[in-house]
Amino acid sequence: MRDTLIPLLYLASGTLFIFGLRGITHPRSARRGLALTVIGMAAAIAGTLLQQEIVDYRWILLAVLVGSLVGGAMAKYMPMTAMPERIALSHAFGALAAGLVGTAEYYEHVADHSSFTAVALMCEVLLGFVTFTGSLMAFGKLKGILPGRPTVFPGQQSLNLLLFTLMVLNALWLVADPSPDARFPILIGLSALFGILLVVPIGGADMPTVISLLNSYAGLSGAAMGLVLDNQALIIAGALDGASGLLLSVMMSRAMNRSFRNVLFGAFGQAGTASATMSHQGDERPVRSAGPDEAAMLLDMARDIIIVPGYGMAVAQAQHRIKEVAERLERGGARVRYAIHPVAGRMPGHMNVLLAEADVPYDRILDMDEINSDFGQADVALVVGANDVTNPAARTREDSPIYGMPVLDVAAARTVMVIKRGMSTGFSGVENDLYHLDKTLMLFGDAKDVASNVVRELESLRTQKV
Known part of the structure; x- marks a missing residue:
């Protein structure tokens, strides 16, 4: 039975x-x-x-x-705005479980494994501990415990390559001559160190790609564990997780115009930091700022509005207030939609999750490819804490570090409003040319507070009309 x-x-x-x-x-x-x-x-x-x-x-x-x-x-x-941190921790726990199961299996049945099972066991342990420490580093960056900017030092790539080579050679040695000696703890230590060094060069805003990549590593580790334990459910679940995470990582890399080869070796996130200080960084460029009253008047007159959420909305937990703005405008007869860039936020689908939490209807949330051509007909594009994914320099400035990165065509709207705390740059370190256009109004402040003030002004305008 x-x-x-x-x-x-x-x-x-x-x-x-x-x-x-x-x-x-x-x-x-x-x-x-x-x-x-x-x-x-x-x-x-x-x-x-x-x-x-x-x-x-x-x-x-x-x-x-x-x-x-x-x-x-x-x-x-853990609130929905902390979903990326929660996912990073989940990856860490799952990977640690795989690594520990592999460790126990090695010491309990080291003499009973076939060569194929031994190779699967080494992959399980190696990927498990790489993902464990890498996920902890990702959690630290997302939580602000570790610096969000890339941490780099001379010879970093050479060191990573050396560690990777030592890991593989040690694992092959254990497959050829399995015995419970110091080589196995050394493999664990090298894997854990490699996981740390793999993630620390990655900037906090590149987390959509690194989280999906760590997801792939965790899945592959689970699949290897299924092979070792002869557990079909683990093999299927791990293979699905590994394959989907890998495909998603490739998609994220393309969305950020990055080489996946660089992603695998932890070289992304620092691309362009050396040259990011160029292009207008010291020039005095005009900026037009506005208050909630002026913003409310323009929004009240607009008939077609596209809202572009970014990580600033997540930090301020402003998704509910932004929805209130949209509801007020829709009551006045305006058409309101949301434009989502594939890498907006800190994990794949981060903005979709936050908007779903605020009960924004699914049919109002559109991906970049679906809505980009509509910005030219929009009366107002309201940017909420999004930076590099709206920078027109990605299309117009060949000397920009983000040149070639697909971006939302916000600059094509008749009027652009940007809710932002200040004029700081995004993860690329490049100043956003969008902020200096004649059609752009900057609404400085916390996104939640600014949105609340705009809602009050809209209500006031409605009352005056009545």
């Missing part, structure tokens, strides 16, 4: 993972997709707990209790 039930549970689990992943690809089916993946995970856990190798459930139940408490606390107390 058990021998028949376990494969069936794993088959059901893998099938549910596949259909769940398919459902998550569209907002309308995302809830159903998530429910399917939760059921699939429950089936995988049930199949694992039925394994005859388990002789005592006490430690397992204790681990389930501790993990549930930690996961529940993260879900309850």
